[in-house]
Amino acid sequence: MRNEDDIALFQEEAAELIESLEGGLLALEQERSDEVINSVFRAIHTIKGGAGLVGMDELAYFAHDVEHLMQHVRDGAVEPDDDVIEVLLGATDLVRMFVAENVPDADATQPVMRALHAALARRGLKPPKPLELPGRSVAPPSAGAQANEGQSARDANGGTPPVPRAFEVPMFSVMPPDGSADAVRAKWGFLFNSSPPPAQLEQSMEDPNATHPASEPTTPSGESAFPAAGDSIAAPVRVIERKRAVATESKPEPASTTVRVPLEKLDRLVNLVGELVIAHATIAQLVGQVDTTRVPALVESVGVMERHCRELQERVLGVRMLPIETTFGRFQRLARDLGAACGKRLELTLEGGETELDKTVLESMTDPLTHLVRNAIDHGLESPEERRAAGKPEVAKLVIRAAQKSGNVRIEISDDGRGLDRDRILAKAAKQGLVDTGEPIDDASVFALVFRPGFSTRDEVSSLSGRGVGLDVVKSAVEKLKGTVSIHTERGVGTTFRITLPLTMAILDGLALEVAGQVYVLPLVAVVESVRVDAKRIRRLANRQEVAEVRDGLHPLVRLGELFGTPSHGDDPARCIVVIVDDGVRRYSLLVDDVVGQYQVVVKSLETNYGRVAGLSGATILGDGRVALILDPIALADLARTRARASAQAEAAE
Amino acid sequence: MHETSNNSPTLASGLPTKYLTFFLGEEEFGVDILSVQEIRGLSATTRLPGAPETVRGVINLRGVIVPVVDLRIRLGLSPSVSTATSVVIVLGIEGRMVGLHVDAVSDVLDVEASEIQPPPELGGGSPDVLGMARRTESLVVLLDAARVARVATSVAA
Numbered sequence A: 001m002r003n004e005d006d007i008a009l010f011q012e013e014a015a016e017l018i019e020s021l022e023g024g025l026l027a028l029e030q031e032r033s034d035e036v037i038n039s040v041f042r043a044i045h046t047i048k049g050g051a052g053l054v055g056m057d058e059l060a061y062f063a064h065d066v067e068h069l070m071q072h073v074r075d076g077a078v079e080p081d082d083d084v085i086e087v088l089l090g091a092t093d094l095v096r097m098f099v100a101e102n103v104p105d106a107d108a109t110q111p112v113m114r115a116l117h118a119a120l121a122r123r124g125l126k127p128p129k130p131l132e133l134p135g136r137s138v139a140p141p142s143a144g145a146q147a148n149e150g151q152s153a154r155d156a157n158g159g160t161p162p163v164p165r166a167f168e169v170p171m172f173s174v175m176p177p178d179g180s181a182d183a184v185r186a187k188w189g190f191l192f193n194s195s196p197p198p199a200q201l202e203q204s205m206e207d208p209n210a211t212h213p214a215s216e217p218t219t220p221s222g223e224s225a226f227p228a229a230g231d232s233i234a235a236p237v238r239v240i241e242r243k244r245a246v247a248t249e250s251k252p253e254p255a256s257t258t259v260r261v262p263l264e265k266l267d268r269l270v271n272l273v274g275e276l277v278i279a280h281a282t283i284a285q286l287v288g289q290v291d292t293t294r295v296p297a298l299v300e301s302v303g304v305m306e307r308h309c310r311e312l313q314e315r316v317l318g319v320r321m322l323p324i325e326t327t328f329g330r331f332q333r334l335a336r337d338l339g340a341a342c343g344k345r346l347e348l349t350l351e352g353g354e355t356e357l358d359k360t361v362l363e364s365m366t367d368p369l370t371h372l373v374r375n376a377i378d379h380g381l382e383s384p385e386e387r388r389a390a391g392k393p394e395v396a397k398l399v400i401r402a403a404q405k406s407g408n409v410r411i412e413i414s415d416d417g418r419g420l421d422r423d424r425i426l427a428k429a430a431k432q433g434l435v436d437t438g439e440p441i442d443d444a445s446v447f448a449l450v451f452r453p454g455f456s457t458r459d460e461v462s463s464l465s466g467r468g469v470g471l472d473v474v475k476s477a478v479e480k481l482k483g484t485v486s487i488h489t490e491r492g493v494g495t496t497f498r499i500t501l502p503l504t505m506a507i508l509d510g511l512a513l514e515v516a517g518q519v520y521v522l523p524l525v526a527v528v529e530s531v532r533v534d535a536k537r538i539r540r541l542a543n544r545q546e547v548a549e550v551r552d553g554l555h556p557l558v559r560l561g562e563l564f565g566t567p568s569h570g571d572d573p574a575r576c577i578v579v580i581v582d583d584g585v586r587r588y589s590l591l592v593d594d595v596v597g598q599y600q601v602v603v604k605s606l607e608t609n610y611g612r613v614a615g616l617s618g619a620t621i622l623g624d625g626r627v628a629l630i631l632d633p634i635a636l637a638d639l640a641r642t643r644a645r646a647s648a649q650a651e652a653a654e
Numbered sequence B: 001m002h003e004t005s006n007n008s009p010t011l012a013s014g015l016p017t018k019y020l021t022f023f024l025g026e027e028e029f030g031v032d033i034l035s036v037q038e039i040r041g042l043s044a045t046t047r048l049p050g051a052p053e054t055v056r057g058v059i060n061l062r063g064v065i066v067p068v069v070d071l072r073i074r075l076g077l078s079p080s081v082s083t084a085t086s087v088v089i090v091l092g093i094e095g096r097m098v099g100l101h102v103d104a105v106s107d108v109l110d111v112e113a114s115e116i117q118p119p120p121e122l123g124g125g126s127p128d129v130l131g132m133a134r135r136t137e138s139l140v141v142l143l144d145a146a147r148v149a150r151v152a153t154s155v156a157a
Helices: A004-030 A034-054 A057-075 A082-099 A106-122 A181-194 A198-206 A234-248 A263-289 A296-319 A325-342 A359-380 A384-389 A422-431 A443-451 A471-480 A633-653 B145-154
Strands: A321-323 A346-351 A356-358 A396-405 A408-415 A484-490 A494-502 A507-515 A518-523 A527-532 A538-540 A546-550 A553-559 A577-582 A587-592 A594-602 A616-621 A627-631 B018-024 B027-032 B036-041 B055-061 B064-070 B087-093 B096-102 B104-110 B129-134 B139-143
Touching: A004 A034, A004 A082, A004 A325, A034 A057, A034 A082, A057 A082, A057 A106, A082 A106, A263 A296, A263 A594, A296 A321, A321 A325, A321 A359, A325 A346, A325 A359, A325 A396, A356 A359, A359 A396, A359 A408, A359 A471, A359 A494, A422 A443, A443 A471, A443 A484, A471 A484, A471 A494, A494 A507, A507 A587, A507 A627, A518 A594, A546 A577, A546 A587, A553 A633, A577 A594, A577 A633, A587 A633, A594 A616, A627 B055, B018 B087, B018 B096, B018 B139, B027 B145, B055 B096, B064 B145, B087 B104, B087 B145, B096 B145, B139 B145
Parallel strands: A346 A396, A518 A627, A553 A587, B027 B139, B064 B096
Antiparallel strands: A321 A356, A396 A408, A408 A494, A484 A494, A507 A518, A507 A594, A527 A577, A538 A546, A546 A553, A577 A587, A616 A627, B018 B027, B018 B104, B036 B087, B055 B064, B087 B096, B129 B139
């Protein structure tokens, strides 16, 4: 029965359905919408069908009961009020456990089942007839279905009389033409709902005692001439939907228009297209070198090819992109539950859910974002009393905002809570030996402290600001994705965590720099500006640290050539260019020989065949086939600092 | 084919029987031919910051970044000078690819395990050397391909 592949596929599909189920329920809590109700119904219905097919019987039985309640909601017999939504949300959690094959025990399912049935009972509706799965001899030991045999509550239109047994239904041809249209539809609706194709049905109706010629003709279905509900779970699904479509004269359910593709296949495509773009660049370069007057069409053809290559690349990369709202959905639930648990009143607003991100990036961001939301609610927001005392509205505002900004995606998590307490953080950091109390320290550096791995404000500060617990995890996750995270906060006004991420891991927008004849690529996300500076603007401070004065700012200087041990123009900064880099925590300037230009490059791993190199995050291939190294702004600053410290120590030792 | 043999398996000793030989200066060396993926002409090599002298840098092998080892430095000879005959022998070992920069490719050599002499005990033998094989007028130094290849990856932090 069990096929692991099918189950894996089902689990993947179900995970999406659960998301839409949960999202739909939360939306219904705000506003009743038939469209949403239908989508919620479809989701649970599809889960039930899929579960039956892959042999996850307990889930099928459970989903059947949930579907039953949902069906009444759809038909208007049950109003989706707060109680009903609460019950359905609880049920959704159980469905999620079932799907993960972490089958909840009766202690967990019984209360939900009871609540389900109670919700029905309150409206005078009966619990569902137990689901019968094909090939299972025993009636469901259902996840709690208090079987109520013989009581058919299957008729969706609560008001119509109980459905007759199959042999009581006359053949359509002999049905009284004067019968009310409703009755006919009800009867036929019922037959469609729960029966095999009309031919089989007709046969069983002609001979009330005939055994039902089911999918396995040799196995009679038993006592009842009436076919078991669903010889196949899938068949009735389609019939119901078709019937519904006709009844409401809405558009028929479109055939599935999506294809599920393993990520590796897509990655292979992305890689190949990357190669194609490079190969094209090589050809274009070669064409530029030959005399094309004899074949003028050549230049044009290469131009056409370039357009196609670019579009192909964009499209292929686009395939991996998912709207960020696929992740946002869960935050509504998190905020709702957590707010209630912490006694905070808050309103979560999601903006820019349509912003697209690479699937891999999006998946890796789920945990860090969850962490930040939890942090904001738990520690960032004040209690309603505190807020009232501070003259703020009792209901706090939490905003998750996503937007695309020149090749990057920016995600902000903003609260209007109490803000970070600079002094407490500083005091704590000094105690932990993270900062030197003697030195002045700017705000950015203070708030950056909360991202330090060892930094915990838990014991003392949590009652006041409390941030910093596990924020290092957020930072490392973001950095792994070649992104940056920063904090903007104001006492008593609120805190914003700003995460900037590349759209995709496969392609990088970069600034190509040249040092000693070798090309390096600096992620554009970290580039503030590049300027040619006068030698006089580069000064050496007392502690040997060099700084570049650009406009009105002083930025620590890192000589890339020196750092990498490659001779460069060296002491003649007039011939050099300074690139101001912002790694998300601080700014510094990078001295290079030249800025080559801005490119979109395909990111390659250095680790596949070699290993990690300090200061680099990978490599890419240039149009001429050469390898260019991709700089890691944060690691570069760290490397420079380590180097400076080492040389200072060496000097001191002399 | 020099020194043809009857291709008897040498499982007992576990030593390869077919070697790709190449020159580093005047000396001839060999690596297990089964570890060789391809031989390519020299292409622009990008230096890696912080890499040891033995690693010349990385090259682009059809979109894959492959490190190149300067075998001469590895074996304690003078650094390689690229010439018209210089090539990169790409080894595929333990799922990783490593290029060996050599002066020229020579031949494919069949060697029976019994014909392989252990490396000389005295005189600064390299741990990369598996043994020596005698050819008509010279000796071929057989290298441990896996060991040489690992050089390029173990140096990286």
